[in-house]
Amino acid sequence: MQSNDAARDAVLELFQREPSSRLTFRQIASKLEGVHPDLGAAVEQLLQSGQLWPAGDRRYALPSELGISAGTIVIRANGSGFVKSSGERIDIDARNASGSLDGDLVMARKLGSLPGEGHYRGKVESVIKRSRQGVSGIARKKGRNWVIDPVNPVLPREIPLRTVPDNDIKQGRLVFALLDYSGKRLAADLKKDLGSPSSPEALIDSVVLDHGFHDEFPENLLKNAEELASQPWTLEGREDFRDLFTITIDPV
Structure with missing residues (x-):
């Protein structure tokens, strides 16, 4: 696992030193110092996480060099949405959402400029992480x-x-x-x-x-609550506000 992490870090450092590079797997291997037996797995992980992107002709590049950004997509009721990333906004038509759901972490490609600084139209290339189960x-x-x-x-x-x-x-x-x-x-x-x-x-x-919360408490937590509830109740260390008039909108 450590060798895989080292290979992944080495590949990222290589592209950060040469940000405009579009390299094949063989070129990546030749430019790295030392031996990295897990290089293939490292490159695959970088692709899956959106830190590298296919650049055509079996080459790889930084997504930013290809006009692709990572960000969380916000979806509207009509299926369209937008992605904000590094101060930029990419508007996504419903037909270009590529199956992404509201809150998903996606890779979005810029397709053209829109009025306003840092404003683009684009499409979702892939979903990196789902927001809901x-x-x-x-x-x-x-x-x-x-x-x-x-x-x-x-x-x-x-x-x-x-x-x-x-x-x-x-x-x-x-x-x-x-x-x-x-x-x-x-x-x-x-x-x-x-x-x-x-x-x-x-x-x-x-x-x-x-919203991804559980509707039941774990058994050990319920047991702990029962044990605490069985202990004698005391005002020690507490301030008594029972005489304070309050209004609540919660169902009681």
Whole structure:
């Protein structure tokens, strides 16, 4: 692992010394000092992380030299969005979002300038890191199959929802599903039936899960809380504000 890290760092340093270079794998190897048996894996990792980019003719270059920037994409309800990176803004049409979802870390290529300094139009070349693992939404039948319409309006509609016989859900239920990015089209696997969309508890659970939080506490944490709750309560070290008039908008 250490040799792989050393090879990766050495390749990056090489391109940083020669930022305009477009090098083949053989040229990279010849320019590096010492022996790097993990060079192939190191270059592949740099490509996957977006720190290097294919430049054509089996050559590699820094993404910035090819007009490509890394950044988090913000998606609108109509499917379009934008990426901000190093003080620049790249506007992305819905057709050029390349399957990216709101909050994903992406590599975006500039396609042309727009009015305003540092403002461009562009397209998403690839998704480096996904921002979410699951989605909350309304389950409904479409033909013979199930789909989920996310509660988050910037996420795509009618995501195919895969169920198994044990997961017997009803039309219009609020559910949580795990997203599957492995296929050509985004899909989801039913994880939990949250309840009726008119239920405040189900709505709260849907928001919690949709933002990547857990709706249940770990067993060891619950046990620790029970132990603390069983201890005698005292005012020592506390300031008593029970007589202070307060107003809350939280459901109580």
